[in-house]
Amino acid sequence: MTTSTALDYLTAARELADRFREDAAERDKEGGTPKQQRDWIRQSGLLKLLIPAKYGGYGGQWSDVLGVVREFARTDAALAHVYGYHFLCLIAPHLAGTEEQKRYFYEVTAANDYFWGNSSNPLQKTIVGERSGEGVIVNGSKGFSSGSPDSDLLAISWNDSATGEYYEGIIPSGREGVEIIDDWDNMGQRQTGSGTVKFHNVRVEPHEILETPYAGQTVFSTLVPQLSQSILASIFIGSAAGGLEEARAYTLEHARPWYTSGLERASEEPSTLSRYGEWWADYQAALGLVEKSDRLLDAAWAKEEALGEVERGELAVFVAAANVQAGKMALEVTSRIFEVMGARATASKFGFDRFWRNVRTHTLHNPAEFKLRNVGNWYLTGMAPVPGFYS
Structure with missing residues (x-):
């Protein structure tokens, strides 16, 4: 561009x-x-x-x-x-x-x-595909189908009824037999439509079946975890930025100094100033790591089939580190902004808690502990993360 x-x-x-x-x-x-x-x-x-x-x-x-x-x-x-x-x-x-x-x-x-919407969680082997001519008939259901309501095309996955092999395909979301159930009712990310999709004898045509299974024969085809973790890291960064912006505006306009402080404005309170300084510095540090991993992702994507294992491994480490650091920072910032806004800021009408709830929900997507182990193993022994569904 x-x-x-x-x-x-x-x-x-x-x-x-x-x-x-x-x-x-x-x-x-x-x-x-x-x-x-x-x-x-x-x-x-x-x-x-x-x-x-x-x-x-x-x-x-x-x-x-x-x-x-x-x-x-x-x-x-x-x-x-x-x-x-x-x-x-x-x-x-x-x-x-x-x-x-x-x-x-x-x-x-x-x-x-x-x-596009998604119904292809690789860890849920709850959709079975049976060969029918050159196509496939799929039945079953999957949860965590983010973006499936109001989608035009749906990325789906299934396990073959005979071999158990994993497959992916792309179908119109309105295809006969596809039942998209808007039943997502979790504490965060409440409008992602990450609920259930059921498949009732849904036909997948031959040209809609992807040829290479997930994490298939090339290094390039194993980049899905780095893409998904990069998206989540940017959600964490954006949520922290939004929470800080809302907190700053509220502190300047509505927050009150403690009655024994002798100050006229909450924005003059030294502890408030140091908290904002700490959070802004932490945010900038996490953002810098995320932006570095973004640049590595651009370079890897541009290489396509020429991407090598070493480059892929370095990308996986930086993306994992950026994801963990951004999530850790965002959880800290979005939960602590109330310290500088005060009790009135917890009123439901403001909805400031949504920033923390959204981050908390997404940081559980795949545990930080296992990403940190991959990063630590790479730094200590030089061993890159083994490509998989989440690494």
């Missing part, structure tokens, strides 16, 4: 984030699917940001996408999630499909501003 184009889309993301803020707290309480906001994203053109220009997209890099994720997460981490996971699903044919599949799915998405 040219610098001017990249800046244009970052500006569009910021404008959307400001619109999301208007009712983010209320929508968080309601849960469900933010249909209007998802349509705004469709209309913005941001859903084709990563698609190469030759396929009708804007030719952006992963760092561009992740920058938009961070902007959205400042006000609405749920929309940041479904936006980031749209691309995580969209690139499945690029990583594991044929050239024709890659071209087709990129072009149809760019032409129609399709929003």
Whole structure:
């Protein structure tokens, strides 16, 4: 992308984030699917940001996408999630499909501003596919199907009924037999639609079945964990930034000094100043590590099939470290901002707690402990993380 184009889309993301803020707290309480906001994203053109220009997209890099994720997460981490996971699903044919599949799915998405959803949790072997001619008939259900409500295309996975082998495919979300149940009712990320999808004798056509199973024969095809962890790290960073922004505005406008302090404004309290200094410094440190891992991801993605194991290993370590550091920082900041805002800031109408709830929900996605072990093993012994579903 040219610098001017990249800046244009970052500006569009910021404008959307400001619109999301208007009712983010209320929508968080309601849960469900933010249909209007998802349509705004469709209309913005941001859903084709990563698609190469030759396929009708804007030719952006992963760092561009992740920058938009961070902007959205400042006000609405749920929309940041479904936006980031749209691309995580969209690139499945690029990583594991044929050239024709890659071209087709990129072009149809760019032409129609399709929003992708997910129902392909690899650890849940609850969808079974039975061969039917050259296609497959799938039955079963999967949870954690983020972005599936109001999606246009759905990335799905199943295990073969005869061999147990893992497969992935792409189908229209409205295909006969697909039942998308908007039953996600967790404490955080409440509008991600990460509930259940059921499949009742759903046919997957031959051209919709991806040729290379997850983490298949090439190094490039094993990048999914680094992509998903990078998306989550940017959600953490954006959530922390949003929490700090809300806290700063509240502290300046509404917070009261303690009655024995002798101060006229809460913003004059020395302990408040030091807390904000600490949090801003921690935020900048985590952001720096995230941005470094983003640059490594751009470089790895650009190499495609030429990507080597050593480069992949270094990327995996930096992404894991960035994810853990961003999550740790965001949990700290979003839980402690109330110390400088005061008791009145806990009122439900403000919804400031959503920043912590969203981060807490997502940091449990895959445990920090196991990512840290991978990082430590690499630093101590030089052994890179073994490619897998989450490493």
